[in-house]
Amino acid sequence: MPVGVLGTGKYVPDRILTNQELETMVDTNDEWIVTRTGIRERRIVAEGQATSDLCYEAAQIALANAGITAEQLDLIIVATITPDMAFPSTACVLQEKLGAKQSAAFDLSAACSGFVYGLANAANFIATGTYKYALVIGADCLSKITDYTDRNTCILFGDGAGAVVIGEVPEGRGFKSFELGADGTGGPLLKIEGGGSRNPASQSSIDQRMHYIYMAGAEVFKFAVRIMGNAADEALRKAGWDKGDIDLLVPHQANMRIIQASLNRLEMTEDKCMINLDRYGNMSAASIPVALAEAEEQGRLREGDRLVLVGFGGGLTWGASALVW
Numbered sequence: 001m002p003v004g005v006l007g008t009g010k011y012v013p014d015r016i017l018t019n020q021e022l023e024t025m026v027d028t029n030d031e032w033i034v035t036r037t038g039i040r041e042r043r044i045v046a047e048g049q050a051t052s053d054l055c056y057e058a059a060q061i062a063l064a065n066a067g068i069t070a071e072q073l074d075l076i077i078v079a080t081i082t083p084d085m086a087f088p089s090t091a092c093v094l095q096e097k098l099g100a101k102q103s104a105a106f107d108l109s110a111a112c113s114g115f116v117y118g119l120a121n122a123a124n125f126i127a128t129g130t131y132k133y134a135l136v137i138g139a140d141c142l143s144k145i146t147d148y149t150d151r152n153t154c155i156l157f158g159d160g161a162g163a164v165v166i167g168e169v170p171e172g173r174g175f176k177s178f179e180l181g182a183d184g185t186g187g188p189l190l191k192i193e194g195g196g197s198r199n200p201a202s203q204s205s206i207d208q209r210m211h212y213i214y215m216a217g218a219e220v221f222k223f224a225v226r227i228m229g230n231a232a233d234e235a236l237r238k239a240g241w242d243k244g245d246i247d248l249l250v251p252h253q254a255n256m257r258i259i260q261a262s263l264n265r266l267e268m269t270e271d272k273c274m275i276n277l278d279r280y281g282n283m284s285a286a287s288i289p290v291a292l293a294e295a296e297e298q299g300r301l302r303e304g305d306r307l308v309l310v311g312f313g314g315g316l317t318w319g320a321s322a323l324v325w
């Protein structure tokens with residue numbers, strides 16, 4: 001039996017951080033942010049909220065939509081770069097919150113590509129018969145690692161979680177291909193240096209602002225424009241599809257100009273693309289699954305539709321998948 005999505009769910013915090021508010025925090029303006037990125041506002045977690053709290057809300061909705069209980073889950077994968085803590089994994093914290101007693105659980109680190117990496121992992125566990133039901137979540141609280149004195153990065157990021165339950169689906173539906181990749185030579189372009197074994201947390205690491213995201217924006221932009229098209233093309237080729245076959249593109253929501261470049265490369269128009277970065281900004285691993293869940297909420301997904309998911313992120317990494325809804 002093929003493997004596919006049985007249910008989706010999303011959660012974003014209530015608090016909205018607008019471009020106008022950012023104007024009071026750093027030397028920027030709404031016009032610059034909108035024209036250079038397409039972002040108008042983003043969601044920020046409440047004091048005390050952490051990534052597993054967002055995961056829990058999204059997971060409950062995905063489980064309900066899939067029509068299964070947490071006890072039926074065999075596997076939980078949480079893709080995140082902002083775990084609750086170094087360990088135990090956020091997936092284990094979530095397993096306890098959900099009461100998913102039968103489930104294996106682990107976190108996956110592939111930055112913004114993490115959700116597609118997680119899907120590929122879980123789909124293979126199910127295809128081999130190892131497991132029946134898997135919960136795959138992309139979730140990040142980027143506000144916790146954003147330097148709100150750095151105008152190059154703080155305008156981009158937001159918080160959220162998107163979840164899917166995957167399992168066996170009827171013939172003709174489900175995942176048709178995965179394309180995953182990495183280029184470690186680009187690692188220094190997008191990173192948090194502090195807090196790991198190389199630079200453990202110390203007064204010096206704090207003073208050097210090593211616990212915040214560092215990003216070489218222009219270089220990452222060039223990489224993203226190239227790799228989003230390449231990865232989507234490769235997923236299409238492996239699925240035996242042409243560009244014209246895509247009913248809906250669900251791209252990582254980093255920058256409207258990057259999405260537009262992907263659409264040009266795929267010879268597609270905006271009406272066949274999920275775009276929500278104007279409301280949420282870049283939520284890293286959460287961007288693609290939140291967009292997917294919103295597509296379903298908005299009735300934009302019909303049985304038999306051909307979807308392409310595609311993202312890129314720190315690592316550098318990329319991931320794409322072609323699937324029939």
Ligand code: ACO
Nearest residue numbers: 027028029032036112151152155217218220221254255284
């Ligand atoms: N407001 C006003 N001016 C700004 C701002 C701002 N917020 N940020 C930068 N500028 C200025 C720069 O200082 C620069 O001024 P200068 O010419 O006087 O030096 C000018 O605007 C142009 O800067 P660029 O960096 O060339 O602007 P660009 O058009 O490349 O846009 C951006 C910058 C939006 C960051 C873009 O490069 C981008 O989107 N890059 C990819 C980011 C991305 O996708 N990252 C993935 C992160 S995923 C993760 O880590 C979780």
